[in-house]
Amino acid sequence: MNKLEGLEELLINKLNTKNATIGVVGLGYVGLPLAVEKAKAGFNVIGFDVQEEKVKSVNDGINYIGDVLPADLESLVLSGKLKATSDYSFIKEVDAVAICVPTPLDIYKQPNMSYVESSARAISANFTKGTLIVLESTTYPGTTAELIKPILEESGMVCGEDFFLAYSPERVDPGNKEFNTKNTPKVVGGITRNCTEVAAAMYRAVLDGDVHEVSSPAVAEMEKLLENTFRNINVALANEMAILCNKMGIDVWEVIDAAASKPYGFMPFYPGPGLGGHCIPIDPWYLTWKAREYNYHTKLIETAGEINDSMPDFVVQRCAEILNIQGKALNGSKILVLGVAYKKNIDDYRESPVLPILERLTNSGSEWKVVDPYIPSFKFQGDVVDTVSLTKENLEESDLILITTNHSNFNYDLILSSNSYILDTRNSYQNLTKDKYYKI
Template sequence: MKTIQGLRSSKNGYNVTEEGVSDLRDNFISRIRRRKARVGIVGLGYVGLPLLWTFHEEGFPVTGFDVDQTKTDNLASGTPYIKHLGKEMMGKLAGSDKCSATVDFTGLAEMDVILMCVPTPLNAYREPDMQYVEQTTRTIGKHLQKGQLIILESTSYPGTTDELIIPILEEATGMTSGEGFFVAYSPEREDPGNPQFNTAGIPKVVGAHGSDALDIATELYDSIVVETVPVSNSRTAEAVKLTENIFRSVNIALVNELKVVFKEMDIDVHEVLDAAATKPFGFMKFTPGPGLGGHCIPIDPFYLTWKAREFEQHTRFIELAGEINTSMPGYVIEQTIKAMNAHQLPLNGSSILIIGLAYKPDVDDLRESPTFRLMDLLSEYEAKVSYYDPYIPRIHETREHAEWTGLESVAWDKETISGFDAVVISTNHSDIDYRQLADWNDLIIDTRNAMKNIEPKNEKQIWKA
């Protein structure tokens, strides 16, 4: 892997004063087709790192930028830091003379394309927290060169590209978007840990500020993904991403509500959904759980809710879905209390093991995991909380859950697991031996239907929540 100093020092080689914009566009597209366009990726997390790998695999010279030197050092040494992106991939990147990683953002001036893959969380009031996008854009503005293409991949509200990014860049440089530089938006569609889909195999939606920017961005993504889907402008592309995740949020809320209703009717919601899924048309199966997790579904819908207020529009479906989904951890605690009462156990003072800290099975991604909310609620009842997760041996520092930093996963053995008063399954990792769990513990609250094929010791052992 090259260091940043090993990159070409002649900037991007474009001169707008000598070339018209159309010539600049054609020159840029030619460089993309010849794999000469240098690609810089800001943010080397769950979105940026797979994107860097994909560009590298297609022969582009790539540089990763991140404020976290641990990530850049790991990338340079080939040390995996995201579990499903393993040693083989990291080793190839570290050994390549077409890949570099740095915390020195002056190297942005050497890039032809700069892609922003930075967090877009919500603040305490469920409003967009744009500090990372804004800070990154201002940093890019300090180093922006004529002819560069800037693309935001982070999920955001419609209007982010036009109303936030472009004004910052134009003010910083004195250049005009579409003439001096190009701006586009292409939302990430990563599904961490899903072996059926990688970055190259997922179609890419692209919107841009002007036809030249769209042509260049479309050519860029055509070079690395199975299909590029250009849309009329950046606002439309931003709305596409939100729509995808709002669709999922609303449908997950529906099945979560059905779970609560069917529980009172003594109907197994999972049996209902499995049977309904046999219909070959008109039904799409979603599964209930203890709440929403991940970097998209718990957050993205509220970006549109916030933006809609500017137009005096009310997003009732979105807000109702949010209310239902955010209430699910509380429902799980209610069911845990009922289950423990059936065993004549108080929640206060009891030892509770939560299985699964990751927000979804078979990954080490704990962003927005509902398990944290379960741990918080159990602590409020003064229960003694532990967790087991084979993918997360220790809780590293997070922005929202500092109180749990440093807590370590318990051992998976009979003596340890049988010592807990109750076990709550929050994430159904596939490599956990649920038969052993049933043998070792007498009270299991299952929020994921993980115990569906396990015969309980008695009718009180496995409690579906």
């Protein structure tokens, strides 16, 4: 038995018997649900985050992520299975650690890897021989091998000999009631075959979903980008169809429903005010950035991004057209915006297309209020904006009601009973035809 086989056997045995301690770096929308599932599976879990308020909330058993049940978090903290810290020296106490930190774009739509890099350096300074490190943050192909591996080897240890390194993309879909962290299949690709086996063993000990092993981290990194680019491009097609159908006086939603009646060869995607969330509007740009290294221009991906990015302008244009029917201009009109979350029934407004819509309305001189039962306040242009309640008074005093997020708990009968004009970007009323009611 060589040195690596001994380390692999030891760690897999720890994972299978739930005697391993697992770390999670980054306690946000991905990291906290993952930490909770690992603790629920019977592991001792240490969460790491640089934000002291998150650390305190976890240690107080106070939940701040919609996909985590507050009772689960509180119970795990009280039982001692889960704790949080901002002290990365505790990395030395873990047998495996997942990196779940943000990977945003900069102003030039290039990957900002500072969070990943700083996390890798903190781990490199503190981890011990035989540790498994898995990057889960969505990123460009090559990140694990080209960025993470050299940083970890600054410790003097060698990947594939002294520690295990793999990539396994997060597949969190906030608000999805059917698929969550526990039951969504995982893709795993390690630097070496043994790295893949150890990482797969960890996820099989935690999750109910299948674990799909691939030949390298680059394959796993690329497949995540393919998932999100696939959705980005198909939503762009639906959005472009919506713009064209509007010009032609055709209901795009009826068109999509008709096309979806075909039992093969078609998958329905729907238009909207634009794309939001951390993944879909951002991830394809990692691929376009990396493609330049190979002197390749990703024309289709970039065109799709441009179409989706243009939807807030189209929505505001439609607002102007509907106000014009009333003999009013955007300037000075009162608009009630229903929803700032980027999708229904969640409290997440990261990259929400509603924010650029509000920016354009502001620049046009409109007066607007936002209703969102999931988000009591949000940051906009450096200020904190409080949302308002959905009341008959707020509806009636508006020149236009703009439905941007179709939350299930909106009182749609109350909205429809208003005398105000309505622009619905989400087809909230299906095939409704009614005076003063418009769809994109």
